[in-house]
Amino acid sequence: MLGAGSFVVALMLYAGYLYIDAFYSYFHLGTFAVGFDSLEFALRSLRLVTLPVFAALVVLVLIPYTPELLALLGVPERRVRAVREYGHTLARLHPFLIVAGAVLMALWQPLRGLNWLAPLCVAVGLLLGQTSAATARSPRRRRAWERAVSLVVAGVFLMWVVALAAGDLGRRDARRTSHRLVNRVAVVVLSTERLSLTGPGVVDENLGEGLRYRYRYSGLRLLVERDHRYYVLPLGWRKDRDATFVIEDDDSVRVELRPGVRPHGASSRG
Secondary structure, eight states, X not given: OHHHHHHHHHHHHHHHHHHHHHHHHTTTOOHHXXXXXXXXXXXXXXXXXXXXXXXXXXXXXXXXXXXXXXXXXXXXXXXXXXXXXXXXXXXXXXXXXXXXXXXXXXXXXXXXXXXXXXXXXXXXXXXHTXXXXXXXXXXXXXXXXXXXXXXXXXXXXXXXXXXXXXXXXXXXXXXXXHHTXXXXXXXXXXXXXXXXXXXXXXXEEEOOTTOSSOEEEEEEEEEEEETTEEEXXXXXXXXXTOOOEEEEOSTTEEEEEEOOOOOTTXXXXX
């Protein structure tokens, strides 16, 4: 149980890191340069637990107990035995799942967004191969090291599935964010010196002599803030042409955060 718990924690950290890395790489930022910690990795991994994923996990957990559940529900014994036999047959067919995964890997490019199916088939096949139903009719008894290798390899393939899913989700969320920058927190930068803040939508104003913060820059949106550093984007930001600005909040700069534009249809109540 402890080993399984450790694996789940490691998987959460790994998934969270890959999600954050994919998301911020889209905006030309390095994960460790921004300064995220392990707790944030773990929390961001929960972004992967959508309702369909949660439902699928519940189903996978309940599948081994299906005969018992059917018996509790009063299903006739012959049908319960039939369901149990179907499950045993599926477990004995686990090599075909592994082969299917290998075939899907050969079709990696055409699969595109469904690439995760290939390592998932291999992982499920390897795990089914460790069940008592799969090994009951085996001509020889498996050694402990063989079982251990199969479980380790299945774990590696599961991590691959998570990596593909987390990276894809991070990139999709980043694209969605870039298309809806106007809804994010607005940033106004006031500076004692002129700054090189240029880009589509950025407004550069000279407020005149005699003011401590003479230069004002607006038309910016906040991406993230860490350790008195504000990572901001111009309103018209595009991945292939525009920079992400890093604003150091010190005595020469004042950063003001203001509400972004509310999404269409949002409630006007504050």
